[in-house]
Amino acid sequence: MDTKKLKYFLAVVEAGSITRAAGRIPVAQPALTRQIRLLEEQVGARLLERDRKGVSLTHAGQFLYDHGRRLMAELDSVAKKARAISDGYSDALSIGITTIHSCIPSISNLISRFRAEHPSIRLALESMLSGPQARAIVEGEIDAGILFTEREDDPRLAYLPIARYRMAIVASRRHPLTESLPTELRAFADAPFIRFSRDSTPGSYDRVDRCFHQAGIVPNTVQECHDDITIRSLVAAGMGYAIMPSIMARGENDLVAYELDDLPISSQLMLAWRKGADSKPIDALCRMVCRSA
Known part of the structure; x- marks a missing residue:
């Protein structure tokens, strides 16, 4: 298989249309259309469905896209x-x-x-x-x-x-969110919660959600982030709490970690x-x- 044609195909799928892909590569749109047609002839299957909105993958196209990226x-x-x-x-x-x-x-x-x-x-x-x-x-x-x-x-x-590290409530030492030492998740029921987006850590996200559900709490989520550094900075500034491995607060003067009985999960x-x-x-x-x- 011609890798140049495969690269063009992947670019079209990721751009969502031949026009947008041609501008990103860059290559003339008629030339890109011809390369996709030649790839379909080489594979022996229709790969893309075209309409006014752009392109969508056929079943064969989806298979080639998944394996083509890996290749x-x-x-x-x-x-x-x-x-x-x-x-x-x-x-x-x-x-x-x-x-x-x-x-x-x-x-x-x-x-x-x-x-x-x-x-x-x-x-x-x-x-x-x-x-x-x-x-x-x-x-x-x-x-x-x-x-x-x-x-x-x-x-x-x-x-x-x-x-393996125990998961904990990580909060600001300088901006306490509870009046007394917390012993359960319910103490943070109304406090602002800063969490990872699900696509960043899907397994951990779901395990934390199950703990909230078992505690009968709907967390007051005020921010979702894609990286640990941003979350730690927001927590240290007193903008809310996070649930992270307790090691995240180790050696940090601005952070404290609370390992709670109703948060019995760890991170491997x-x-x-x-x-x-x-x-x-x-x-x-x-x-x-x-x-x-």
Whole structure:
């Protein structure tokens, strides 16, 4: 299959129309239309339905889009590893790391030890939240990830536990939201709640919601955010509370963590990679995690 035509097809799907895709690439619209038609002839199936609003995928088109994105990511990974070998490395490994890795010594220690023990492997780090990390691993954009998740969250991934942290109410020490030391979620029923958007950490989002439901509370959500740093800053400024791993408040003068009996959930820090991936660098990283357990 011609990768240039496949790239054009992916661009059209993501833009939602041939006209918009032609402007983004950029390429003349008639030429782009012809490339899509040639790809359909090569595949032997209609890939797109066209109407005045733009394009939509046929079943065959959806299949090609899902697998095509993964294929292009894998080709990009192969190219990166080839460049690494050309630069004198034996291999390359791209890892997603949580945006709060600086708060978790085990992550920094693991990365430092891997670099020290495997200097011939070019290591690239991508700072990403857990949800985007999982998607990037599945689609081949990164080789592995260190993220907060549970084994059941994505069956397409293989996991190795690194650490587990209790989830807690994280609030400002300087701007208390309750009059006394809180012992249950109900103490925060009316307080402003700042939370992750669901696409950032879907598994954790749902587990927190179940705790609210069991406590008979509808949280007063005032803000949804996509990253830990923003949430911590808003909480420290007294704009509300968040539910995060209790380690987030460790060593912070402005934050306090309350581990409550009716918030009996924890967050598992995992090394994750795509099932079936055959990678010596990932194997080496797994052995290092096992030694640290």
